Amino acid sequence: MDATQLLKGVLDLAVLAVLDGEDGYGYDVVRRLRAAGLEEVGDASVYGTLRRLYAAGHLTSYVVPSAEGPHRKYYGLNVSGRAQLEIATKTWHGFADTMAALLTTDPEVAA
Template sequence: MDTTQLLKGVLDLAVLAVLDGEDGYGYDVVRRLRAAGLDDVGDASVYGTLRRLYAAGHLTSYVVPSESGPHRKYYGLNASGHAQLESASKTWGGFADTMAALLRRERGEVA
């Protein structure tokens, strides 16, 4: 199954989740998503998601100077971001439970 469309639907949640424990800059977020198993996530998609979440008021940002290259813009969750993560997590959990039950039923498995 092509996961591209699934990933588009949950990328906001995935980005919020990786920023929940630790702030990160763009490529760091990409790397952490891939390390978590989202191998097909694209750099441009993550950067766009970070900008969108920031514009929506869910993220803070700050710049950290770098001696070995360009400055890095870090993102972190603010109160709105934590609330959005909690809400989206509940929505995702309910959806995932519904799909799992549907798939068990279609295979004739008992819950």
């Protein structure tokens, strides 16, 4: 199974979860996702997700000057983003529980 296809379906949730702990700028979010085990996540996918979540009203943003290069645009969760994270988390747990049950069902019992 191609993990990148699964990642596309849960990238919003993953980005919200990463930002729940601490605000971050684009590449910082990418780095944290990869450190968490999502090595296949693409930079462009994360930047697009951040823009989409911001446009949907789930994130705040602010600019911080950087001594090492251009200013960095940080994103953080707002009230709507926290509510979306809660909804998406419940949806994910329900889906994961269903898949776990399907994958552990004894085929002879199901027949």
